[in-house]
Every structure is written in structure tokens, then in C-alpha cells.
Amino acid sequence: xxxxxxxxxxxxxxxxxxxxxxxxxxxxxxxxxxxxxxxxxxxxxxxxxxxxxxxxxxxxxxxxxxxxxxxxxxxxxxxxxxxxxxxxxxxxxxxxxxxxxxxxxxxxxxxxxxxxxxxxxxxxxxxxxxxxxxxxxxxxxxxxxxxxxxxxxxxxxxxxxxxxxxxxxxxxxxxxxxxxxxxxxxxxxxxxxxxxxxxxxxxxxxxxxxxxxxxxxxxxxxxxxxxxxxxxxxxxxxxxxxxxxxxxxxxxxxxxxxxxxxxxxxxxxxxxxxxxxxxxxxxxxxxxxxxxxxxxxxxxxxxxxxxxxxxxxxxxxxxxxxxxxxxxxxxxxxxxxxxxxxxxxxxxxxxxxxxxxxxxxxxxxxxxxxxxxxxxxxxxxxxxxxxxxxxxxxxx
Amino acid sequence: xxxxxxxxxxxxxxxxxxxxxxxxxxxxxxxxxxxxxxxxxxxxxxxxxxxxxxxxxxxxxxxxxxxxxxxxxxxxxxxxxxxxxxxxxxxxxxxxxxxxxxxxxxxxxxxxxxxxxxxxxxxxxxxxxxxxxxxxxxxxxxxxxxx
Ligand SMILES: [Zn+2]
Numbered sequence: 384x385x386x387x388x389x390x391x392x393x394x395x396x397x398x399x400x401x402x403x404x405x406x407x408x409x410x411x412x413x414x415x416x417x418x419x420x421x422x423x424x425x426x427x428x429x430x431x432x433x434x435x436x437x438x439x440x441x442x443x444x445x446x447x448x449x450x451x452x453x454x455x456x457x458x459x460x461x462x463x464x465x466x467x468x469x470x471x472x473x474x475x476x477x478x479x480x481x482x483x484x485x486x487x488x489x490x491x492x493x494x495x496x497x498x499x500x501x502x503x504x505x506x507x508x509x510x511x512x513x514x515x516x517x518x519x520x521x522x523x524x525x526x527x528x529x530x531x532x533x534x535x536x537x538x539x540x541x542x543x544x545x546x547x548x549x550x551x552x553x554x555x556x557x558x559x560x561x562x563x564x565x566x567x568x569x570x571x572x573x574x575x576x577x578x579x580x581x582x583x584x585x586x587x588x589x590x591x592x593x594x595x596x597x598x599x600x601x602x603x604x605x606x607x608x609x610x611x612x613x614x615x616x617x618x619x620x621x622x623x624x625x626x627x628x629x630x631x632x633x634x635x636x637x638x639x640x641x642x643x644x645x646x647x648x649x650x651x652x653x654x655x656x657x658x659x660x661x662x663x664x665x666x667x668x669x670x671x672x673x674x675x676x677x678x679x680x681x682x683x684x685x686x687x688x689x690x691x692x693x694x695x696x697x698x699x700x701x702x703x704x705x706x707x708x709x710x711x712x713x714x715x716x717x718x719x720x721x722x723x724x725x726x727x728x729x730x731x732x733x734x735x736x737x738x739x740x741x742x743x744x745x746x747x748x749x750x751x752x753x754x755x756x757x758x759x760x761x762x763x764x765x766x767x768x769x770x771x772x773x774x775x776x777x778x779x
Numbered sequence: 780x781x782x783x784x785x786x787x788x789x790x791x792x793x794x795x796x797x798x799x800x801x802x803x804x805x806x807x808x809x810x811x812x813x814x815x816x817x818x819x820x821x822x823x824x825x826x827x828x829x830x831x832x833x834x835x836x837x838x839x840x841x842x843x844x845x846x847x848x849x850x851x852x853x854x855x856x857x858x859x860x861x862x863x864x865x866x867x868x869x870x871x872x873x874x875x876x877x878x879x880x881x882x883x884x885x886x887x888x889x890x891x892x893x894x895x896x897x898x899x900x901x902x903x904x905x906x907x908x909x910x911x912x913x914x915x916x917x918x919x920x921x922x923x924x925x926x
Contacts, residue, residue, distance in 0.1 A: 530860075
């Protein structure tokens with residue numbers, strides 16, 4: 384695989400550390416708060432990298448993280464802060480976007496060591512199924528009077544259209560939920576560890592917004608995750624095995640600015656297909672790899688149909704083939720395209736997708752609890768069905 | 780006959796925040812469904828926006844929506860997002876398209892159709908319903924066969 388980037392090899396960005404807190408059900412870490420969790424994840428990431436936290440030079444987060452740069456500088460003792468960035472995007476669609484900012488900062492020399500982080504402690508009244516969280520969406524007046532008030536109902540019509548157009552069935556959605564829950568049984572960090580899911584439980588669960596049943600929707604969790612990004616040159620002086628960032632990008636297709644948070648007026652041909660095609664093309668081109676070279680993927684699984692759409696958008700199967708692809712067992716451990724090997728957002732934890740990047744790093748280091756033999760290239764996606772979304776290609 | 784609205788008033792969350800949306804709701808209050816149409820290039824757009832995405836002109840006319848409408852997609856919501864909706868689940872949310880316009884849709888509700896009879900592509904007809912004083916919603920019913 385060759386690099387399409389003009390950046391010198393020694394300046395190419397690597398992830399040299401990952402750090403996490405305990406992942407729990409929502410509210411269980413409320414007494415500690417988001418700042419404390421962000422710091423714990425940051426210290427774990429710097430320890431993993433073998434770096435002094437005071438040598439962090441840049442900070443990148445997304446989705447309105449409350450652990451503001453001055454709080455992080457204060458707590459971590461950062462001596463030479465040179466870069467701070469917040470990526471736009473609701474939910475976790477900025478997970479790989481914040482990584483992209485860190486990559487841009489280290490590759491351009493704006494900062495040597497950049498911490499990417501996301502910390503979540505969910506408060507009463509900010510439940511994903513409750514109406515409270517959307518008063519700041521400027522186009523909410525076109526949605527709320529009709530009862531479109533939560534992420535599940537905002538995205539369900541797109542999923543319904545997708546299933547209608549391509550013959551996707553409930554069983555296909557169930558396979559995604561069951562596969563990820565199965566992976567969580569081998570991952571002690573997963574909130575759903577020790578809680579296997581059967582097809583009968585899946586089918587019997589309450590409907591949220593058709594076609595989404597309870598287990599088609601991600602969890603609500605408390606926890607924090609962090610990554611430490613630096614250059615290949617600096618990585619050579621660190622003890623761990625660096626994971627190369629082949630590309631990390633944000634994007635969105637034309638017309639998607641009026642999508643799920645607007646009036647659903649995205650182009651008809653792709654209404655039921657997500658929003659990743661253009662980003663996907665850019666991502667692979669910049670990385671100099673093709674989808675056939677991807678060994679595993681961590682796909683943003685806020686909802687199960689989004690996983691099928693993402694498989695198609697990011698070229699891991701053909702358009703409309705997502706259902707057959709999962710039905711053939713390909714996304715399971717031992718399959719040709721293992722997905723969400725730590726359990727994903729559905730079964731590990733919903734840390735707005737940054738934990739998917741951490742799991743990709745573990746895979747490429749050979750440290751996953753569901754290790755893919757010989758994993759060399761991994762795809763991570765962040766969000767589908769809104770704009771902008773983001774994604775990254777990582778390599779051992 | 781007493782009319783109860785399909786969904787209850789949900790208060791401040793439903794209020795328009797972008798000035799570009801004010802005219803849309805003002806027309807709805809007069810029971811007119813109108814969309815922005817660019818005076819320079821003639822292309823329709825929705826949601827309301829200050830500039831035409833096709834040509835960049837800010838000159839705009841508000842034109843009446845065509846009467847032909849159909850169900851482009853939908854969901855049936857079973858989870859009440861707010862206590863006010865508890866007595867109303869399950870309810871449908873419809874994405875309504877206008878076959879005579881390209882990629883102009885609105886979020887709405889379909890009245891008087893049981894969830895299991897909703898079908899993508901079914902013809903719909905516009906009706907108006909007051910949800911709160913001054914807040915009149917464009918809603919839809921099943922269109923009569925060859926009206
Ligand atoms: Zn124009």
C-alpha cells in the first residue's frame with residue numbers, strides 16, 4: 384500500500400496511546416463528572432504512550448465536550464499548549480473528525496503531541512429518547528410539532544426507506560445486534576459483558592420507532608476515551624507500537640444539510656442510503672488503499688440499519704447488499720469482515736464513537752479480545768445519516 | 780364537532796428560531812403551504828434558507844405547494860419522548876414528497892390511517908390542523924382515488 388499524502392513519512396501521524404475509563408450504564412459515574420473522566424482517560428492514554436502528560440501540545444474533541452481546553456490544560460499541567468479544536472456534529476459524527484484535526488495539527492507541525500478525547504456523563508433530562516436535548520437544533524420547528532423529537536425518530540424514516548428499497552428485513556438488523564453483543568461477551572470492558580442477547584429477546588423487545596426495536600438502538604453510558612497522536616518520527620522514541628493514520632476525514636454528500644435535522648430533503652436516490660459515499664471515496668483516495676484491503680471495521684452503530692448502510696457506503700459490500708452480507712455471517716468473528724470487535728456502541732459503550740477508534744488501535748496492535756488474525760488495515764466510521772460525518776483508515 | 784389535534788402542543792421547543800422560517804409558518808397560519816422559489820433561477824428549495832443553493836441569489840418568491848403529494852417514508856413512534864406524548868403513542872411521522880417538485884419534502888403526520896396500512900408511495904392530500912393558538916400544521920390524509 385502506498386501513501387497518497389504529500390506529507391513526509393517522518394511527519395506522518397500515528398496513534399501512540401489509547402486510554403479509557405471504566406464504561407458504565409448512564410448515571411453511574413455522575414458523582415465524578417466529565418472533567419474527571421476526561422483526565423483519567425487522558426492520563427491512561429499518555430501512560431500507554433509513555434509520554435509525560437505535561438508534554439501534550441494540542442487538544443481535540445467534538446460534539447460539545449464540556450472538558451474545555453483551559454480545564455484540561457490546568458488539570459494535566461500542559462506546558463506548551465499550541466492547538467485546541469472542537470469538531471462540529473451532533474452525537475458522535477465527529478469522532479474521526481477530531482482525529483483528523485489532530486492529524487492535521489501534527490503533520491503540519493502545529494503541535495507535536497495531540498490528545499483526542501471525549502467524555503460523557505449523562506444527566507437527567509438528556510436521555511437520547513427525551514425531547515429536551517434538541518432545543519438548540521435551529522430547524523427543530525420543522526420536526527418537533529410532528530413528534531419528531533429523538534434521534535431514533537429522526538433517522539427511522541431513512542432506515543424505513545432503505546429497507547423498502549433494498550429488501551432489508553428485521554432479521555438482518557437483528558444479526559447486527561446479535562453479532563456485536565456476542566463480541567461483547569469476550570470483552571470485560573463492555574457494559575453488556577455477561578449479558579448475551581438471543582434472537583427471541585431481540586424480537587420481543589419493545590418497539591421504539593419503526594423499524595427500530597430497543598436493541599437496534601445504542602446504549603446510554605458514562606465514560607471517557609482518549610487517543611494520543613504524534614508523528615512517526617517521535618513515535619520511534621516511544622515504547623509502544625504506533626498505529627499509522629492512513630487518512631482521517633470529515634465529509635457529507637450534497638443536499639445532506641437538509642437531512643435528518645432539517646426537512647428530510649436530501650436527494651431521493653440516497654435518502655435511504657446514509658451520507659458516506661463521497662467521504663468514503665475521499666478517504667480511500669487519500670489513504671492509497673482500496674476497500675478490498677480492509678481487514679476489519681469499527682462501524683458507527685448508533686442504530687443497526689446504519690451499520691448496513693455504512694458497509695455499502697464504505698465499499699465493504701455493494702449497494703443494497705448489506706442484508707445478504709450480514710446474513711452470510713461475514714461480520715462475525717471469523718467472518719471475512721469482522722465488525723465492532725469490542726461490542727461497538729450497541730454493546731461495549733456509547734462513548735460517542737471514540738471507543739471504536741481505540742478498538743481499531745487494539746486490533747492493529749494485536750491486543751483485541753476478539754483479535755482478527757493478521758489485521759493490517761482497519762476502517763473506523765463515525766456517524767451516518769447526518770452531516771458532516773467522519774471516518775478514518777488506520778494501519779499497523 | 781370537537782376537534783382534537785393529532786399531537787399535543789409541545790411548547791417552546793416547536794417555535795421557529797431561524798428568521799428564514801418565520802414566513803413559512805406565517806403562511807401555514809393562513810392555511811397556505813408555500814415553499815421558497817428562487818426569483819433568479821426558478822428552483823424551489825426547502826427548508827427555508829437565506830440564499831438559493833443553485834445560483835446564490837437571495838431573491839425569493841413564496842409559491843404554493845402543488846396539490847399532488849405522496850408518502851415518501853415514515854415511522855411509527857412507540858416511545859413517548861416527553862410526558863405530553865404518553866397518551867398519543869403509537870403515532871406516525873410521515874415524510875411527504877411532492878411528485879411535481881424535486882427533493883422538496885416536509886415532515887408531517889398522516890391522519891386516519893392505521894399504522895399497518897401506511898405504505899411508501901401512497902397518495903396523500905393536505906389538510907390543516909391547529910395544534911396551538913397560531914400554530915397551524917400542514918397534515919395529510921389518504922387521497923381519495925382519482926379525485
Ligand atoms: Zn436560484
